[in-house]
Amino acid sequence: MHFPKTTPVLIVGGGPVGLTLSNLLSRYGVDHLLVEARPGTSRHPKARGVSARSMEIFRRCGLEDAVRGAGLPASQVFFYRGRDLVDPDFVRSGVAHDAPGGDGNTPSPGLICSQDALEPVLLRRAREPAADRVRFSARLLSFTEDGEGVRAVLEDRADGEQHTVRAEWLVGCDGAAGTVRAGAGVGMDGPTGLGHFLSVRFEAPLGEVVADRASASYFLTPPGQGGFMAVDNNRHWIYQYPFDPDHRRGDEDLTDQEHLKNLVRAAAGIPDLEVSVRDTMVWRMDAQLASTYRSGRILLAGDAAHVIPPTGGHGMNTGIGDVDNLAWKLAAVTTGRATAALLDSYEAERHPVARQVIDLSTENARARAGYRIDDELLLTAAYCSTAVIPNPETPTRPPLDASSYHPSGDPGHRAPHTRLNGPSGISSTLDLIGPDFTLITAAVTPAWQQQADTATAADIPVTVRRLNSGRLREEHPGSFNRLCAMAATGAVLVRPDGHIAWRASSPSACPELLQALQRILTGARVPSSATGISH
Incomplete structure (x- = not known):
């Protein structure tokens, strides 16, 4: 090679x-x-x-x-809880997923x-x-x-x-x-050994068994142990078996094929289930x-x-x-x-x-x-570093908000998603973000283009994307400005990773675009009072 x-x-x-x-x-x-x-x-x-x-x-x-x-199909992104796979008193809960490209917080909801x-x-x-x-x-x-x-x-x-x-x-x-x-x-800091698990990858005809309760994960409640992960919700599965390495039965052999099959059968609640074990993996939960x-x-x-x-x-x-x-x-x-x-x-x-x-x-x-x-x-992650010019009017917030996602145009946050009608391949404001810096504006303001041209001439390429201009239209006009708390003549500078690096109320806001880019790219620390950023 x-x-x-x-x-x-x-x-x-x-x-x-x-x-x-x-x-x-x-x-x-x-x-x-x-x-x-x-x-x-x-x-x-x-x-x-x-x-x-x-x-x-x-x-x-x-x-x-x-x-x-x-x-897996979105229709199967549910989470099952029951004593085994045939428990008549099972509970199944879902994760709220928008359809791809929908009106929610993202054009690209998650999946399994x-x-x-x-x-x-x-x-x-x-x-x-x-x-x-x-x-x-x-x-x-x-x-x-x-x-x-x-x-x-x-x-x-x-x-x-x-x-x-x-x-x-x-x-x-x-x-x-x-x-x-x-x-x-x-070095790594933090606890190890929070749990020990044996993952058994196996094949079994369980598709019909779970037809009325198809889920992504099947959590077993006592006296059940561990849980099943659906690979295809038909024949291919993973069984996660929890064990304590310090208090295992002396005769328990986690490599014995018949023992592994019996673990799967007991967890599934089907004593005569036909099981073929493909491979196993032992792993430890650390943090x-x-x-x-x-x-x-x-x-x-x-x-x-x-x-x-x-x-x-x-x-x-x-x-x-x-x-x-x-x-x-x-x-x-x-x-x-x-x-x-x-x-x-x-x-x-x-x-x-x-x-x-x-x-x-x-x-x-x-x-x-x-x-x-x-x-x-993870949509809620907001950054604070020299690669972001902060808004002095916005207090620092934690990187994550575990309660819910709230779209924001503050520097450091992910640029909000709003639906667009435009050329093929562009249905969200997130689709406007290219491999270089992107300046998103809501008004046709020649001064913003001039500033972007100046930056590009200095070998820092910037693409200006104007909302509601030409073939590009917001499905709900003004929604991006509202989510970003952006003035009608303002703009947000979006990094290639989709996070907002800088926001300005007008082209005359100081520092100018090129200065902001240079500060971001050189790691210079800028006092918030000098950013000239406002709503």
């Missing part, structure tokens, strides 16, 4: 987080190399819930339809798409621009960082040959037990957070940066949010449009999000079957 001698970005780890980063970097035109030690994509479903925010990210990458096609189905979708798209950017059966053996870059030693696992690659930046997406975080000497997301030229994302209890389904989604935040910043730095200080805002913005997600998920784990699953939780 041939490896390049140099690359701007080396990604270690080819799970959903690493593959999403590869797709985003390709969207921004950044050459990179991804290596994954496994020979292929995951065979085990593992993570399954894909949140609305992750779906919005996939939408930007042109992947939304493919991911929906690989997932298990990791073994999601990874091939992401991999196919990641290989389209350049197939050799993504290498499976290739692992990182070691690396050294010298302040100017990283020297990585890789092994081709097919022939054992070693290769040296020089990268400007190394991103660890290789999980909590991966090579990158350990090699960088970054840990890395002490830092950046060490020199080394960056961490996903499980390498945070290990989140799966109770709530936010672990993979938080990792996808990490790389959405990181990718445009790496693009700006590797092209020379930003200083390396911009990457410090990655930790400043994402570390607090992970902290709150861990806390919420840990509370859910203690609540067991009674916890709430919130598809829109």
